Amino acid sequence: MAQLRRTPKSGNDWTANELCAYNITVTSETKQLHQEAAVVKFSAQLLRGLEYDDDDSIVFIRRAIPFLTCGENSVAQIDVCIMDDNEILLLLQEDKILTSMEDPEPQIIAEAIAAFALNNRKRERDPNLPLCNSIMFPCITMAGTMPVFYKITITAALSKTGTYSETETRGMRPLPSRLEILRCLEAFKKFLGK
Template sequence: MANLIRSAKSGNDWTENELAAYNIHIQEQSLQDFFGVATVKALPDAQASLTILGFSTTKDRNNAPDDNTYRLLHFLDLAHMPKVGQEAAVDLFAEKLLNQLGYAQGRRIIMIRQALPFFNCGSNCSAQTDVCVLDSNDILLLVQKDKQFDNNADSEPQVIAEAIAAFQRNNYTRERKLHLPVLHQMVIPAMTMHGTFPTFYKITVTAALNDAVKTGTFPVAATAVYRHIPRLPRRISDGMKNLANRSILLRYLEAFKQFV
């Protein structure tokens, strides 16, 4: 792997080749290891965040009890199987849902299409997030949609590149604007969205990995990216369109807030 070619690339052009070239490995974790609970029922209930909207219990948007519920369900319908030219619906649905679930409480905001500087292989590039949660100082959560609906793996290298870019950006802010010491390690929470189906990640970025990416060299120490793919009663391709799936995925999303 040390002999693989490394070249300066935008984060959106990263592939599995870059993961191998920088000694980055995806490790699937169980529900217990990732979230610290043994069963899905032990995950926190998100109903309180969505009771007013009726989102968690309404299958057809035409039966929505209010306009807000209708709009969120409309975004879900568009994001579930996005047509050509409507890929942005996945971003919009993720942003609306995360806002409703309280990911932007306090002074946090949720941005769509936030471009991050990304220095790699000695060159200034960029990594454009699809959705991110941030405050005045830090990137706190990354969301990357799957651009090839039939191949969910493609979004993983991109969101990992974005996490490294977030590490660079967060430390730049600490050092240059806040006059604080840089951090040698950050755990960046992230999600990929396969239509309306999220997969969850904890991406540990170290100074050693960042230095390797910046200089285009092979890091001796491997980086483990922890991933959890939710188990659902219906097919993954049904996403949140199915109410049983939706109920479980809302619990996952509620639980994931603890890492943000």
């Protein structure tokens, strides 16, 4: 839908319309996982308890990062992220749909686009690190008591927001299952390269 109108918006204001305008779809996979008390502080503490943070990485809450869309600077507000010294490794977005009608999928994808740009800006300043043409971000949205896991690959072409990407970007959305949340959170760490 290259004809769809794209307007500058902060990552938190993205909706399903922006996903269509940038040719992004989310496809279903095998499982959707559940856990009690899906709030930002609980999520951050859970990630710490599962040792997502270690000597090389840290859990951040409410991290605002610059977000360029349609040639205008904006901000993507990440609820929780895991960062090492140089880069954002994982993103988590609380699903506020029960209280504010915000859909977390477009927001987490916008945040991944912003994280891609931030990671590459940091790489530009370090002569030992090459720029990335694509980055797969492990992402989680917390919908009520239900975490939903994503692997979202952002490319350099998609990062240049404001233009329609001829190449479709696909996220991953698991299907329903209420078991194995802690085991899956532990296994999800492999996407951080740990």
